[in-house]
Amino acid sequence: MEDIILKFHNVCVSYTEGKNAVNDVSADVRRGLITSIMGPSGCGKSTLLRAVNRMHELYPDIKITGSIELDGKDILKMNPIMVRRMAGMVFQRPNPFPTMSIYENILAGYTLNGIRLSRAEKDEIVESCLFNVGLWDEVKDSLTKRGSFLSGGQQQRLCIARALALKPDVLLMDEPTSALDPIATAKIEDLLVQLKKDVTIVIVTHNMGQAARISDYSMFMYLGELVEYDKTQKMFTNPKDKRTEAYLTGRFG
Amino acid sequence: MSDKIFKKLLFVSALVIMIVCGALFYSLMSGSLPAFRELGFFRFIVSSEWGMNSDGSEHYGALPFIVGTLMTSFTALLLCFPFSLPVAFFVGEYYNNTVVAKVLSTIVDLLAGIPSIVYGLWGFYVIRPFMVSLGLSEQGFGILTASIVLAIMIIPYSASLSAEFIRMVPRELKEGAYSLGATRAEMIRRVIMPNVSSGMISSYILALGRALGETMAVTMLIGNTNNVPISLSDTANTMASVIANQFGEADGLKLSSLIAIGLILFIITAIINYIGRLIIKRQSL
Amino acid sequence: MKSYSIRILKDRLLKTMVIILSVLTCVPLVLIIGKVLLKGYRQINLSFFTETTPSTLDAMLAVNNNQLIPGGIANGITGTMMMVLIATVIAVPIGLLCGVYLSENRKTRFAGIIRFLTEILQGTPSIITGIIAYIWVVVPMRSYSAIAGSVSLAIMLLPLIIRSTEETLNLLPESLKEASLSLGSSYTMMVLKVLIPSAFGGILTGILLAISRVIGETAPLMLTALGASAIQWDPAKPTSAVSLLIWEFYNDPNLSNMIWSASLFLLILVLVLNLTAKKIAKKWKI
Numbered sequence: 001m002e003d004i005i006l007k008f009h010n011v012c013v014s015y016t017e018g019k020n021a022v023n024d025v026s027a028d029v030r031r032g033l034i035t036s037i038m039g040p041s042g043c044g045k046s047t048l049l050r051a052v053n054r055m056h057e058l059y060p061d062i063k064i065t066g067s068i069e070l071d072g073k074d075i076l077k078m079n080p081i082m083v084r085r086m087a088g089m090v091f092q093r094p095n096p097f098p099t100m101s102i103y104e105n106i107l108a109g110y111t112l113n114g115i116r117l118s119r120a121e122k123d124e125i126v127e128s129c130l131f132n133v134g135l136w137d138e139v140k141d142s143l144t145k146r147g148s149f150l151s152g153g154q155q156q157r158l159c160i161a162r163a164l165a166l167k168p169d170v171l172l173m174d175e176p177t178s179a180l181d182p183i184a185t186a187k188i189e190d191l192l193v194q195l196k197k198d199v200t201i202v203i204v205t206h207n208m209g210q211a212a213r214i215s216d217y218s219m220f221m222y223l224g225e226l227v228e229y230d231k232t233q234k235m236f237t238n239p240k241d242k243r244t245e246a247y248l249t250g251r252f253g
Numbered sequence: 254m255s256d257k258i259f260k261k262l263l264f265v266s267a268l269v270i271m272i273v274c275g276a277l278f279y280s281l282m283s284g285s286l287p288a289f290r291e292l293g294f295f296r297f298i299v300s301s302e303w304g305m306n307s308d309g310s311e312h313y314g315a316l317p318f319i320v321g322t323l324m325t326s327f328t329a330l331l332l333c334f335p336f337s338l339p340v341a342f343f344v345g346e347y348y349n350n351t352v353v354a355k356v357l358s359t360i361v362d363l364l365a366g367i368p369s370i371v372y373g374l375w376g377f378y379v380i381r382p383f384m385v386s387l388g389l390s391e392q393g394f395g396i397l398t399a400s401i402v403l404a405i406m407i408i409p410y411s412a413s414l415s416a417e418f419i420r421m422v423p424r425e426l427k428e429g430a431y432s433l434g435a436t437r438a439e440m441i442r443r444v445i446m447p448n449v450s451s452g453m454i455s456s457y458i459l460a461l462g463r464a465l466g467e468t469m470a471v472t473m474l475i476g477n478t479n480n481v482p483i484s485l486s487d488t489a490n491t492m493a494s495v496i497a498n499q500f501g502e503a504d505g506l507k508l509s510s511l512i513a514i515g516l517i518l519f520i521i522t523a524i525i526n527y528i529g530r531l532i533i534k535r536q537s538l
Numbered sequence: 539m540k541s542y543s544i545r546i547l548k549d550r551l552l553k554t555m556v557i558i559l560s561v562l563t564c565v566p567l568v569l570i571i572g573k574v575l576l577k578g579y580r581q582i583n584l585s586f587f588t589e590t591t592p593s594t595l596d597a598m599l600a601v602n603n604n605q606l607i608p609g610g611i612a613n614g615i616t617g618t619m620m621m622v623l624i625a626t627v628i629a630v631p632i633g634l635l636c637g638v639y640l641s642e643n644r645k646t647r648f649a650g651i652i653r654f655l656t657e658i659l660q661g662t663p664s665i666i667t668g669i670i671a672y673i674w675v676v677v678p679m680r681s682y683s684a685i686a687g688s689v690s691l692a693i694m695l696l697p698l699i700i701r702s703t704e705e706t707l708n709l710l711p712e713s714l715k716e717a718s719l720s721l722g723s724s725y726t727m728m729v730l731k732v733l734i735p736s737a738f739g740g741i742l743t744g745i746l747l748a749i750s751r752v753i754g755e756t757a758p759l760m761l762t763a764l765g766a767s768a769i770q771w772d773p774a775k776p777t778s779a780v781s782l783l784i785w786e787f788y789n790d791p792n793l794s795n796m797i798w799s800a801s802l803f804l805l806i807l808v809l810v811l812n813l814t815a816k817k818i819a820k821k822w823k824i
Contacts, residue, residue, distance in 0.1 A: 053432055081434045081542070089432035095425035099447035112435035112443050114545060159429070166433060259726040263642065266635035267652045270700070273693065274655045280673045281666070339559035347556060360564045366808045367570060368754025370784050371801045375570045377788070405566045412563075436549040459661075466663020468757035473788070493665045497757045500669070501764075515669045519662060526661030527654075 005031040005170060005200050006052065011066035013047050013056060021047045023224040024066075029170075029217075034192060034201045036215035036232070038208060040252060044224040045204045049172050052202070053089045054080040071169055085113065088163030088199075090173045094155035096147030096162070103143040105158055106130065109166040129161040132198070133191055153184025157191065164199065171195070173203040177210065189214050208248060212236050220244045278519075285513030288313065291506055297513060303479040313510035315517060317481045321489035322518070324482055325396050325403060325471060326464035330457060332404035337412035337460075341453075344412070345419030346445065347437075358413065365409035373473035376402035381474065390486045394476030397485040402470050411460040418452035418536070419445060452536045458529035462522050468493040492518040571805065578802030586610035586799060591767055591783060598792040607793065611800050613769045614783040617684065620771070621763065621779060622753055624688035629695035630745060636696075637703025637741075638729055644708075653704075660697035667693040668758030676762060684770070684777035687763030694752045702744020706737040739822015743815045750811035754804050756781040780804050 006029035013022040022044040029035050037045040047056070052070070056062040057080055067074045075083045096105050106126045110117055117125070126143065130136040135157045139150070147158050156176055163171060173192075177185040192201055192214055205211050211218050211232060218232040220241070228235060228244045239245040246252060289297060292313060300314025340361060348354040380401055381393035389397065422445050430440040476488025477498055490498070492514045500511055585608065592600075592609030600607045636652070643649040671690035676682055710733060718732040719725075734741070756779075764776040765786060784800045787793040 055428060055431065058428065058431060079542070079546075080431075081436060081545070084432055085434040089428075091425055091428060091432075093425055095423070095429040097426060097429065097444060097447075099444075108430070108443070109433035112430055112433050112439050114439065162429075162433070256725040259729070263635050263639040266632050267639040267648070269632050270636055270652050270655055270659070270696065273696070274659060276674075277659075277662075277666075277670050277693075280670055284669070284673055336559055336563045339556040340563050342556050343560040347553060357560060357564070360567055363809070363812070364567050366750060366812055367567075368756070368781060368804055368808065370754065370756045370781050370788075371570065371574065371805060374784070374788065374797055374801060375573060379569065379573065408563060436545050438549040438552040439545070441552070462661050466661075466665065468663065468665045469785075472757075493663055493757070496665050496669065497760060500672075500761050512669055512673075515666050519666050522661050522663055523658045526657060530657050 003031040004028045005071060006202070007067075007069040008048070009067045009069070011048065011051065011064070011068060013044070013051055013062060013064045015062055017063070020044075020224050022051070022221075025221075025226045026066075027219060027226055027229050029200065029202060031200050032196060033216040034196055034203060034214055035217045035219065036211035037202065037204045037219045037221060038206070038211050038247070039221035040247065041206060043221040045219075045221045046174050048221070049174055049202060049204045050089075052170070053087050053172055054083050055089070081113075085109075085166050086169050088166060088168035088171045090156070090159050090163055090171065090176045092175045093179045094152060094159050096150070096155050096158050098146060098148045100147065101144045102130075102139055102147050102150075102158060105147045105162055106165050108162055113166075125165055129165045130158075132164060132195070133157040133161040134187070135161060151184070153180050153187060156180060156184070156188060160188075160191070160195075164195075168199065170200045170202060173201065175204055175206060178206065185210075220247060222247070281512060281516040281519060285509055285516045288506060288509035288513040292510075297510070298517070301481045311506050313507060315492070315510075315514050317479050318490050318492045318495050318514055319517070320481050321396065321475070322465055322491040322493070324485070324489070325399050325475065325491055326461055328396065328400035328485060329403035329407060329464045330461050332400060333408045333411060333460065334457070336404075337408045337415065340408065340412040341415035341419055342441070345416035346441065349420060358416070361409045361412055364405065367406075369406070369467060369469040370473075372402050372406055373470040376470060376474045390488075392476070392488075394474060395486050395488050396475060396482055399471045399475040399491075400485070402474060403464050403467055406467060406470065407460040407463050410463055411456045414456035414459065415449070415453050418449040418456070421452075422448050451532050455529045455532035455536065458525060458532070462525040462529060465522050465525065466493055466518060468497050472497045574798055574801050574805055578798035578800075581606060581796055581799035582802065586803075587615065588612055590769060591778075591786070592793070593767075594790055594792045597790075597796075601792060601795065607795055611780055611783050611796070611803065613766060613778045614780040614800065615803075616769050616771070617687075617763065617766070617777040618753065618779040618781070620773060620777065621684050621687045621691060621759070622749060624685065624773060625691035625695055625752070626745070626749065628688065628692040629699055629748075633696050633699030634703055634734070634741065637700045638707065638733070640700065640704045641707035642729075656697045656700050659693070660701065662693075664690075664694060664752075664755050665757040665761070667691075668761035671758065671762045679774065681774065682762060682764035682776040684763055684773040684775070687759045687777065687779065688773070690758035690762050691752045691755065694755070694758075695748050698748035698751060699745055702748070703737070703741050706740030706744065707733060709740070710736055739818055742822070743819040746811050746815035746818070750808050750815065753807060753811065754781050756785055760785065780807075 008025050008027045011022060011025045012020045014020045025048060037049060039045045050056060051064055052068055056064055068076055070086055097108055100108060103126055106129050107122055127136060135154060147155060150158060177188050189210060215232045218235050219229045220227045222243050228239060228241045236248060239248055298315050301316040302312045302314050305311055344354045344358045376398060381398055384390060384393040384398050426444050427440055430444045471491050472494040475490060475494055477490050478488040479490060482489035496511050496515055503511055587610055589610040590613040592607055597607045640649050640653055667690040671686045675686035675689050714732060714736060715728060718728045759779050759782050763779060765778045765782045766776050770777045780800055780803060784797055787797045787800060
């Protein structure tokens with residue numbers, strides 16, 4: 001029996017009544033691995049991911065049914081603030097807070113949650129988090145500079161560090177490399193593989209190559225439905241569903 | 254019509270604006286020159302005498318009106334703040350893009366549409382008696398009364414501009430804060446406020462510019478006395494109200510002095526507006 | 539670590555405060571409109587629009603006999619209409635062309651200066667435009683006049699029209715210009731037949747909103763148009779305006795009953811202008 005960290009159970013999400021953007025998705029995500037969610041744009045993959053972080057609550061029109069369990073607790077019944085601390089999130093476009101320095105950005109999760117830390121604790125968190133994302137050597141002399149001066153790839157790694165600073169159980173990534181150049185993308189991909197030992201990663205991507213390179217398990221979504229969910233290797237070599245095959249061979253998407 | 258002539262025409266119309274502004278400044282300058290020559294520029298500004306002396310000589314000084322204007326405007330700014338800030342967050346953040354926000358911003362826009370003189374009437378018949386009943390002054394006139402009405406008049410300007418800035422904070426930043434477990438209040442304090450602070454300051458600077466030059470409502474409520482006000486319950490005159498009150502029957506040195514006050518008011522509001530716009534431009538770059 | 543319930547409580551508290559204070563902000567509008575409506579509607583009848591201001595004596599007699607004050611604000615209505623019309627005729631062509639100029643020359647230094655001056659002009663207190671019109675028109679003509687009033691209003695209208703025209707034109711896609719030029723249209727025709735018609739709704743909205751801003755102006759008119767008790771069609775003579783009449787009624791206790799009806803009329807005028815402008819903006823959206 002494998003260790004399950006995240007359980008989707010009959011999850012439906014709708015933006016407008018009667019039309020589900022995510023339709024009846026049930027799946028178990030395994031701990032300590034990278035799971036990718038693929039699919040053509042508009043297939044509901046981002047919507048599903050964002051539901052785990054209760055991001056849909058920011059937009060009152062979005063309705064959600066079913067249950068999502070994180071570490072055995074139904075997060076839809078928990079307070080969103082607690083959920084979001086357990087599930088870190090990295091967005092499509094890097095979004096370091098422009099009014100905060102690099103140092104402050106890493107600690108943003110703590111300041112935003114009103115947690116006070118001693119100077120030593122802060123330094124320790126900042127250094128270890130930046131070190132973990134391979135950014136320490138690049139920015140250790142400019143910690144007081146604003147995060148918005150970094151390159152796109154560095155900014156995105158800063159955002160990953162910021163999410164990891166709160167020691168989440170799972171890291172949700174919504175097309176984290178879609179705004180980056182190939183070199184920066186490669187660096188992030190390497191980083192994710194390294195991070196796997198500390199945190200479970202669920203990554204939404206429209207880049208099949210990326211899913212193949214880094215993920216252990218893959219989901220394929222189409223028109224809001226979870227079409228196929230299997231070991232990445234298996235899915236890429238021997239897809240069960242015709243739609244998956246069509247997508248993987250580049251016939252749409 | 255040939256393109257050449259048409260382009261000239263466009264250019265000339267722009268030139269007209271330049272000429273109007275230049276002529277405006279020149280006319281104010283030349284109109285106030287007699288006063289400055291007679292009384293001295295610096296003495297004119299710091300003197301608090303206004304009117305005929307017992308020996309028949311005239312002396313005019315702008316100090317009471319400058320002080321009156323600043324006291325009234327800044328008090329109004331202070332009073333408008335606790336209302337325009339919530340309105341800005343209501344419209345720009347909490348209920349952004351909803352019907353209630355539209356209703357509120359329409360109402361606030363309408364506040365800006367009410368003519369100054371109607372505010373004056375309302376202040377005279379509603380706020381002034383209220384001030385009397387509070388025992389703040391015998392007649393109810395004074396700086397505080399004028400400031401209260403002025404505050405209501407400038408709420409729309411600061412609120413709608415602040416709301417614009419709040420709305421402009423990128424969604425990604427807000428989501429970033431939420432994804433780290435912030436409550437909305439914490440997100441507003443740590444993400445929205447630092448991002449919009451300079452824009453917000455500019456919206457209040459522009460509102461101040463409005464307050465400085467507001468005439469009718471203030472004229473009807475401030476009590477129209479030519480002394481330097483000490484407290485908020487004092488009666489006074491602002492630069493605009495003294496012009497409105499005394500321009501009609503003024504001539505000679507007095508007329509020139511009133512124009513000089515107009516010039517000073519023009520320069521102050523121009524500087525205030527310039528600073529406000531400058532900050533906005535910096536912000537939007 | 540701050541306890542979780544305190545954080546939630548603070549969050550709720552902030553939201554509640556925002557809502558309460560926002561609602562409170564609407565109270566003055568309701569109070570003002572309520573007051574003007576309740577006290578003003580009684581005097582509104584046909585003669586209110588067709589007759590001129592009554593004399594103090596007539597008004598006093600009527601008030602003493604518990605009757606409505608006879609007469610109306612016809613002299614004010616005609617004066618306001620005439621001055622707004624002249625001011626619009628002066629300001630619209632210049633404002634429109636200048637707006638086109640600024641939008642067509644976005645980055646030049648000269649345009650930057652003009653833009654700056656427009657902003658300064660827009661922030662100029664209305665009373666200053668009154669002084670200017672007094673110096674420019676009243677002094678040379680040796681008489682207060684509707685023309686002087688119109689000039690002061692036109693100075694106020696100008697920056698508003700320029701800015702709204704420029705902003706509307708800036709919203710037009712560049713491809714629109716390219717399309718018409720590629721068809722061999724001259725620059726003039728492109729501006730007159732393509733740009734301005736495409737932006738027409740926005741420009742008209744801007745003009746109407748600008749008029750609604752100046753139609754209730756009082757202070758500059760006190761220095762320029764002065765006022766008149768009869769209907770005055772000669773723009774070179776002193777003229778009244780609705781706002782000036784309110785000021786007169788305010789200063790004459792016998793006429794004070796008419797303050798509110800004149801204010802009501804002014805408010806409705808402003809409201810109608812605003813609503814029309816918004817309607818046009820919606821209908822002609824680019």
